[in-house]
Amino acid sequence: MSKDYWENRYVTHDMPWEKGAPSPGLVDFLASHPELPKGTVCVPGCGTGHDVRAWAAAGFDVTGYDIAPSAIKLASEKTQAAGLKAKFAQGNFLHDSPREKYDWVFEHTLFCAIDPSERADYVKAVGRWLKPGGNYLAVNYLIPDEDGPPFGTTRDELLKWFQDDYELLGDWVPRSYPNRTGLERMLWWKKKPSW
Numbered sequence: 017m018s019k020d021y022w023e024n025r026y027v028t029h030d031m032p033w034e035k036g037a038p039s040p041g042l043v044d045f046l047a048s049h050p051e052l053p054k055g056t057v058c059v060p061g062c063g064t065g066h067d068v069r070a071w072a073a074a075g076f077d078v079t080g081y082d083i084a085p086s087a088i089k090l091a092s093e094k095t096q097a098a099g100l101k102a103k104f105a106q107g108n109f110l111h112d113s114p115r116e117k118y119d120w121v122f123e124h125t126l127f128c129a130i131d132p133s134e135r136a137d138y139v140k141a142v143g144r145w146l147k148p149g150g151n152y153l154a155v156n157y158l159i160p161d162e163d164g165p166p167f168g169t170t171r172d173e174l175l176k177w178f179q180d181d182y183e184l185l186g187d188w189v190p191r192s193y194p195n196r197t198g199l200e201r202m203l204w205w206k207k208k209p210s211w
C-alpha cells in the first residue's frame with residue numbers, strides 16, 4: 017500500500033482501526049513490567065499515536081513513525097495536548113534506514129496493514145531498526161482475511177519469520193479491544209546479539 021493510499025484513509029476519515037486508546041495488551045504489558053530499563057522505542061505505523069503515548073507515559077524515549085503525513089500531524093498534536101514528550105517522523109518503515117537503532121520495536125497492526133508480498137521486507141526492517149539484543153514486542157492480529165488490509169496471518173507464520181534470528185521471551189493472548197477479543201496474540205522477541 018502506497019503513501020497516497022494511507023494518507024487518503026486519514027483525509028477521508030476512513031480509519032476503522034482508530035480506537036481512541038492504546039492497545040489494551042500494551043497497557044497491561046507496561047503495567048506488569050515496571051522493572052524494564054527505560055530505553056528507546058520505535059512504534060512503526062503509529063497512526064494517531066495512542067501506543068506511542070502509552071510508552072511515553074511509562075517513561076520510555078519513544079519515536080512514532082508513519083507513512084501518512086496526516087497521521088504524524090494528528091499524533092504530534094494529540095501528544096502535545098496530552099502533555100507528553102515523544103518524537104514523530106514521517107517515512108516508510110519497510111525501506112528507510114533508521115537514524116538510530118532502538119532498544120524496542122513495538123508492532124500493532126502494521127504487519128497486517130502491509131501487502132503480504134512485503135512481509136520479507138517488514139522482517140528485514142525490524143532487524144535493521146533494532147539494536148543487537150533489542151526487543152520486538154508485537155500485538156499480532158490473527159485473522160483469516162486475504163482481502164485486506166487488514167491481511168490475516170497465523171502464529172505459525174510469525175514463528176517462521178522470526179524464530180531463527182530472535183529468541184521468544186513471551187507468547188500470550190492479551191486483553192483486547194472488544195471487537196478483537198480472541199483474535200490477538202502477543203509475542204515478545206529478543207534479537208539475538210550476534211545478528
Ligand SMILES: C[S@@+](CC[C@H](N)C(=O)[O-])C[C@H]1O[C@@H](n2cnc3c(N)ncnc32)[C@H](O)[C@@H]1O
Nearest residue numbers: 022033061062063082083084108109124125129
Ligand atoms: C491499520 S493502521 C494502524 C495504526 C496504529 N498502529 C493503530 O493501531 O491505531 C496502519 C498504519 O500503518 C501506517 N503504515 C502503512 N504502511 C507503512 C509503512 N510502510 N511505513 C510506516 N507506516 C506505515 C499507516 O499509515 C497507518 O497509520
